[in-house]
Amino acid sequence: MNNKNATTTPSVSSNKLDPIAVLREELAAAALCHGVERVEDLTEELVRRYVQRLGGVQVYVPIERSLKRERLAREIRANFDGCNARELARKFGVSVRQIQRILVLKNNL
Known part of the structure; x- marks a missing residue:
């Protein structure tokens, strides 16, 4: 059962957070709440823009x-x-x- 559309990057892997995976999950949840039909398209476009703007930069997320x-x-x-x-x-x-x-x-x- 290999689903190519499934997100393979878990937000938590080996006790280490993956910020991009967390971002994907939160964007998908927000899109669903707002009735966006093509959640994956919106999520991936926003992640792409985020990476384009902040890629390579260490990002601090305050508590x-x-x-x-x-x-x-x-x-x-x-x-x-x-x-x-x-x-x-x-x-x-x-x-x-x-x-x-x-x-x-x-x-x-």
Whole structure:
């Protein structure tokens, strides 16, 4: 039973993630959710474009916690009016010092 259309690259092989296989799986799942008829065509075209643009480059994928922290920092900066650090600390469940660090970090970048 040799199916030539089946994806032969597993996302996890010998405890090592294959980023392209993960990308293929996620794109196929997204395409199916949106009712795309020719999932394989769309998936392969997107993978080809991804490889064309980033091939040979080491890509760092941050952990989810980092993304949440960045999202929180953006929201705090967007809501800061110059005088409401305590209010923001209460609203977001962090210390006033953490609010200050987030705001200083932005100014130093």
